[in-house]
Amino acid sequence: MAKGVALVTGGGRRIGAEITTSLIADGWYVLVHVRSSQKEASVLLESKKKPSGGAAGEVIVADLATDEGLAHLIEQTHAALKGQNADGLGVLVHNASIYKSKAYESVSLDELRLNTRIHLEVPFMLTQALVPVLKAVNGCVIGMIDTSLGRSWEGLSHYTSTKAGLRQLMMNLAGDLAPEVRVNCIAPGAIMAAPWEAEHFASVIERVPLGRGGSPQDVAKALMFLVQSEYLSGQVINVDGGWSVAP
Numbered sequence: 001m002a003k004g005v006a007l008v009t010g011g012g013r014r015i016g017a018e019i020t021t022s023l024i025a026d027g028w029y030v031l032v033h034v035r036s037s038q039k040e041a042s043v044l045l046e047s048k049k050k051p052s053g054g055a056a057g058e059v060i061v062a063d064l065a066t067d068e069g070l071a072h073l074i075e076q077t078h079a080a081l082k083g084q085n086a087d088g089l090g091v092l093v094h095n096a097s098i099y100k101s102k103a104y105e106s107v108s109l110d111e112l113r114l115n116t117r118i119h120l121e122v123p124f125m126l127t128q129a130l131v132p133v134l135k136a137v138n139g140c141v142i143g144m145i146d147t148s149l150g151r152s153w154e155g156l157s158h159y160t161s162t163k164a165g166l167r168q169l170m171m172n173l174a175g176d177l178a179p180e181v182r183v184n185c186i187a188p189g190a191i192m193a194a195p196w197e198a199e200h201f202a203s204v205i206e207r208v209p210l211g212r213g214g215s216p217q218d219v220a221k222a223l224m225f226l227v228q229s230e231y232l233s234g235q236v237i238n239v240d241g242g243w244s245v246a247p
């Protein structure tokens with residue numbers, strides 16, 4: 001018997017895959033949303049099958065840049081809950097994200113809209129659509145943000161400003177959805193470099209008090225702490241080796 005059902009957006013690779021892995025290890029049946037990482041997610045779920053042969057979760061494919069994709073994810077989530085005879089959704093993780101550097105002067109309206117779409121609009125509408133099933137089992141929602149709050153990250157205005165929207169949405173919902181649903185954020189620091197920032201990443205790590213980049217496991221561990229801590233809501237945990245308080 002699974003502990004309950006969890007949904008992780010962008011859960012097929014990188015940090016999302018580690019979150020999926022940790023939730024499965026904790027006994028959750030995980031709905032792994034992907035856009036393009038279908039194969040990675042299927043291989044991951046196959047490797048986590050129970051000794052009885054029971055599935056550890058299922059993959060839902062949806063491009064969240066489109067309204068049809070979002071509607072499909074919502075519909076498939078409800079269908080999966082029904083298929084599992086689940087009373088509701090225990091965990092919702094807003095992990096899907098886009099991260100590309102571009103000088104502020106050259107960011108187009110379409111690029112800004114896509115960042116707003118993935119980081120703010122989708123978490124807003126997806127959570128709203130799932131409120132009844134979250135409330136039904138006193139579920140929790142976790143937004144994956146970052147440690148840019150109050151700082152200027154060169155070439156990332158479109159990313160940091162829309163992640164700030166997600167942060168504030170989560171804090172607002174911690175009030176709006178209480179007392180049934182808890183809402184928190186994880187703010188990773190320098191964990192996994194994007195291909196374009198490998199050089200920049202080394203210089204960031206030099207400024208991290210703990211002297212190293214974090215691992216996806218460090219992030220997943222903090223996320224599981226939020227899942228398991230029933231008196232925590234409206235909190236942001238920086239998983240950044242102290243980077244956010246470094247001079």
Ligand SMILES: NC(=O)c1ccc[n+]([C@@H]2O[C@H](COP(=O)([O-])OP(=O)(O)OC[C@H]3O[C@@H](n4cnc5c(N)ncnc54)[C@H](OP(=O)(O)O)[C@@H]3O)[C@@H](O)[C@H]2O)c1
Pocket residue numbers: 009010011012013014015016033034035036037038062063064065094095096097098099118144145146147187188189190191192193
């Ligand atoms: N990596 C870090 O060091 C770091 C630092 C600070 C914050 N964070 C945050 O932590 C989270 C995980 O980081 P990450 O680096 O592992 O994330 P990531 O690789 O940049 O993105 C996660 C997933 O988002 C999905 N995604 C992108 N566009 C999508 C779309 N249009 N529709 C549906 N899904 C879409 C992708 O799924 P597919 O692969 O299936 O296409 C991707 O695997 C993110 O929210 C990120 O902002 C990470």
